[in-house]
Amino acid sequence: MARTINTAVTRIDAPRKVTGAATYAGDVTPAGMLHGALATSAIAVGALTGIDVSKAEAEPGVIAVFTHETLPRHKPVKGFYAGGPGSASFWPMQSAEIRYAGQPIAYVVAQTAAAARRGAQLVEATYDVAGAAIAMDPADSFIVEAEGMELTRGDLAQGLAAAAQTVEAEYVTPFQHQNPIELFSATAEWRGDHLTVWMPSQSVKTLRAGVAMAFDMAQTSVRVISPFVGGAFGSKAGVTPYALLTIAAARAVGAPVRLMVSRSQMYAAATFRPETVQRFHLGADAEGRLTAFRHIEIAQTSQFDAVVNPGTHMTRAMYACPNIHTEQRLSRSDTNSGGFMRAPNEMPTFFGLESAMDELAIKLGMDPVELRRVNDADRHPTEDAPFSSRSLMQCYDAVAAGFGWADRTPEVGSMTDGDWLVGYGCATATYPTSLLASNARVRMRGTGHAHIELAAHDVGTGTYTILAQIAAERLGLPVAACDVAMGEADLPVAPISGGSCTAASAGSAVHDACLRIGRAVAAQVAAMAEGPLSGVDPARITLKDGVLTGPDGQTQPLTEALASTPSGEIEVVGEFRHTAMTDKMIRTTFEGGYGAAGPVTPEMAMFAFGAQMVEVRVHRWTREIRAPRIHGAFAAGAILNRKTAHSQLMGGMIWGIGSALHEATEIDKPRGRFLNENIAEYLIPVNADVREVRVAMLDERDDYVNPLGVKGIGELGIVGTAAAIANAVHHATGKRLRRLPIRMADLV
Numbered sequence: 047m048a049r050t051i052n053t054a055v056t057r058i059d060a061p062r063k064v065t066g067a068a069t070y071a072g073d074v075t076p077a078g079m080l081h082g083a084l085a086t087s088a089i090a091v092g093a094l095t096g097i098d099v100s101k102a103e104a105e106p107g108v109i110a111v112f113t114h115e116t117l118p119r120h121k122p123v124k125g126f127y128a129g130g131p132g133s134a135s136f137w138p139m140q141s142a143e144i145r146y147a148g149q150p151i152a153y154v155v156a157q158t159a160a161a162a163r164r165g166a167q168l169v170e171a172t173y174d175v176a177g178a179a180i181a182m183d184p185a186d187s188f189i190v191e192a193e194g195m196e197l198t199r200g201d202l203a204q205g206l207a208a209a210a211q212t213v214e215a216e217y218v219t220p221f222q223h224q225n226p227i228e229l230f231s232a233t234a235e236w237r238g239d240h241l242t243v244w245m246p247s248q249s250v251k252t253l254r255a256g257v258a259m260a261f262d263m264a265q266t267s268v269r270v271i272s273p274f275v276g277g278a279f280g281s282k283a284g285v286t287p288y289a290l291l292t293i294a295a296a297r298a299v300g301a302p303v304r305l306m307v308s309r310s311q312m313y314a315a316a317t318f319r320p321e322t323v324q325r326f327h328l329g330a331d332a333e334g335r336l337t338a339f340r341h342i343e344i345a346q347t348s349q350f351d352a353v354v355n356p357g358t359h360m361t362r363a364m365y366a367c368p369n370i371h372t373e374q375r376l377s378r379s380d381t382n383s384g385g386f387m388r389a390p391n392e393m394p395t396f397f398g399l400e401s402a403m404d405e406l407a408i409k410l411g412m413d414p415v416e417l418r419r420v421n422d423a424d425r426h427p428t429e430d431a432p433f434s435s436r437s438l439m440q441c442y443d444a445v446a447a448g449f450g451w452a453d454r455t456p457e458v459g460s461m462t463d464g465d466w467l468v469g470y471g472c473a474t475a476t477y478p479t480s481l482l483a484s485n486a487r488v489r490m491r492g493t494g495h496a497h498i499e500l501a502a503h504d505v506g507t508g509t510y511t512i513l514a515q516i517a518a519e520r521l522g523l524p525v526a527a528c529d530v531a532m533g534e535a536d537l538p539v540a541p542i543s544g545g546s547c548t549a550a551s552a553g554s555a556v557h558d559a560c561l562r563i564g565r566a567v568a569a570q571v572a573a574m575a576e577g578p579l580s581g582v583d584p585a586r587i588t589l590k591d592g593v594l595t596g597p598d599g600q601t602q603p604l605t606e607a608l609a610s611t612p613s614g615e616i617e618v619v620g621e622f623r624h625t626a627m628t629d630k631m632i633r634t635t636f637e638g639g640y641g642a643a644g645p646v647t648p649e650m651a652m653f654a655f656g657a658q659m660v661e662v663r664v665h666r667w668t669r670e671i672r673a674p675r676i677h678g679a680f681a682a683g684a685i686l687n688r689k690t691a692h693s694q695l696m697g698g699m700i701w702g703i704g705s706a707l708h709e710a711t712e713i714d715k716p717r718g719r720f721l722n723e724n725i726a727e728y729l730i731p732v733n734a735d736v737r738e739v740r741v742a743m744l745d746e747r748d749d750y751v752n753p754l755g756v757k758g759i760g761e762l763g764i765v766g767t768a769a770a771i772a773n774a775v776h777h778a779t780g781k782r783l784r785r786l787p788i789r790m791a792d793l794v
């Protein structure tokens with residue numbers, strides 16, 4: 047049987063996607079469905095003094111217009127946010143209060159989407175306007191109240207005093223919105239007390255739990271369906287207010303309702319990457335060994351929620367240092383609540399950390415790669431645990447060889463090509479490995495077919511394909527003979543597609559199901575009167591690559607063995623439970639929460655690593671910035687699919703170029719709102735901006751993380767890219783730019 051794991055298998059869902067056969071949540075039209083539209087607040091903070099819906103109600107096709115005065119209110123729900131399923135604790139349209147720009151103030155239901163939108167435009171509101179501040183004030187911040195949010199090891203002052211060189215600097219990253227191509231939508235249908243919700247989701251179990259919680263229902267009365275997701279990047283993880291409004295409106299009108307959130311409304315309807323300030327104070331001895339490491343992260347949060355993406359937990363895991371102090375701080379401003387966006391804890395913090403390391407290398411007169419090498423750690427610097435695997439320097443060595451790092455001359459401005467100033471920069475990437483409980487039901491037929499079912503998700507990452515590959519290889523079937531059904535909360539439990547955990551967790555459950563099939567079929571054929579394994583002790587029959595093998599070398603292909611059994615088919619449920627998972631973690635995951643073991647367990651610290659190198663060119667006269675070459679090498683345990691993994695990492699690096707040079711959600715300070723609320727002004731790298739991108743995936747073995755040896759790659763590729771580019775810009779020009787994105791104007 048040909049191997050399929052660790053080969054380049056084309057996505058099995060690709061034909062459905064390119065032909066339009068894939069049904070996304072917003073494609074479903076239940077019988078009698080009506081259309082919803084949101085009218086949103088024109089002010090950021092204050093209160094409605096009046097809302098006139100008469101013109102909207104008179105619009106042809108409009109069935110109902112709900113406001114905070116007419117939409118049935120929710121009872122407050124404890125635990126909805128902060129570890130719960132909600133994306134925000136504040137629910138709009140419960141009172142006249144306005145807390146952020148773009149907050150829904152009316153919900154229009156109509157016979158057509160166009161009529162609903164026209165109705166929404168005809169809603170007239172008057173406001174009592176209060177002052178709003180959308181940009182956070184880093185001077186007004188507080189330490190997050192939770193374990194580990196402030197941490198001290200050793201004596202920072204002593205470490206700084208002992209340092210030969212120090213760097214103290216502040217790095218700033220902007221608001222960013224995820225902007226998945228598939229718009230946000232929700233379709234709700236009530237049948238008596240039973241509710242069905244179609245909504246793009248990274249976590250159908252979370253969505254079901256949140257909806258049940260919000261509407262005070264049993265989870266068994268809620269069905270959630272989301273088989274395809276057109277990009278999420280963290281934004282489709284929690285239960286959003288617009289979904290709750292749609293469910294409430296559908297109940298109130300007594301018909302199914304679908305809401306498509308417009309692109310501009312998305313900026314307030316879902317979540318975003320909060321702006322951050324990263325304060326580093328590093329010290330190193332003359333050999334470059336870190337003697338002091340201080341990192342304070344200040345991240346923006348809303349007035350009503352504490353949006354915590356603890357990046358200090360990642361930076362302090364990176365380099366060996368005896369004296370460490372970290373603080374995880376928040377600063378409030380007048381927005382909806384932010385959330386997760388690809389590598390939420392790592393992308394902003396590693397722009398800071400890896401820029402600061404570059405500054406330190408320059409002060410020490412060291413090669414920046416060598417600075418990483420002397421500070422490479424074999425144990426987690428603040429937790430009592432060795433790394434389960436850590437191939438950071440192997441990544442640097444691999445990427446340096448292909449990139450030609452040895453050709454770099456360290457002096458600023460020393461490399462030129464005509465009118466172009468050339469700079470080389472590097473940075474480290476890391477991403478924590480989080481393991482969550484997962485089940486997977488696999489039904490195999492002796493005719494040579496397997497059906498795999500679990501409540502996992504494919505958010506464009508290739509999950510359908512990798513799960514089919516695992517089953518194909520274990521069961522000895524072609525990938526095309528393995529169907530995968532996902533994206534429904536009623537299927538066997540699987541974790542959120544977030545935190546880059548799906549391949550490791552859901553994949554391990556599929557792996558386990560296949561081994562169970564092997565054992566069960568072995569027991570049946572061993573008990574049969576005839577056949578190659580007849581009479582063999584079933585405990586001594588093993589399954590490998592789809593073949594059952596007895597102790598004396600007798601073999602029988604699994605498919606053939608299964609076909610010879612009376613029923614000719616079998617169904618099992620596989621499980622992934624890591625030894626580091628507590629009962630509470632497993633229960634949390636089963637209830638739709640995030641019950642992750644890791645990245646640090648009582649025994650091990652589990653992280654994936656990578657190294658990125660970029661060539662930047664800055665035009666001597668125009669200051670145009672180009673990134674013609676960007677190379678990365680990554681070690682993330684076993685790679686399941688070399689094509690989808692390559693695409694994930696390459697896509698992360700390309701988005702990293704965007705985060706370095708293009709991307710920011712601008713803010714309108716006087717009006718207290720996000721300014722470029724559209725996709726036309728959402729600057730992303732296009733083909734002309736992306737030239738040579740090279741991705742190397744190192745073979746790395748990690749037997750601790752899970753039986754597949756997978757650590758996860760979904761978010762790793764974007765980490766460090768922005769710092770590598772900023773470092774290269776410094777090398778080319780001598781300008782140290784500590785605020786993203788870096789623009790031509792910064793170099794004039």
Ligand code: MOS
Nearest residue numbers: 280387388544545
């Ligand atoms: Mo990722 S931001 O954990 O969906």
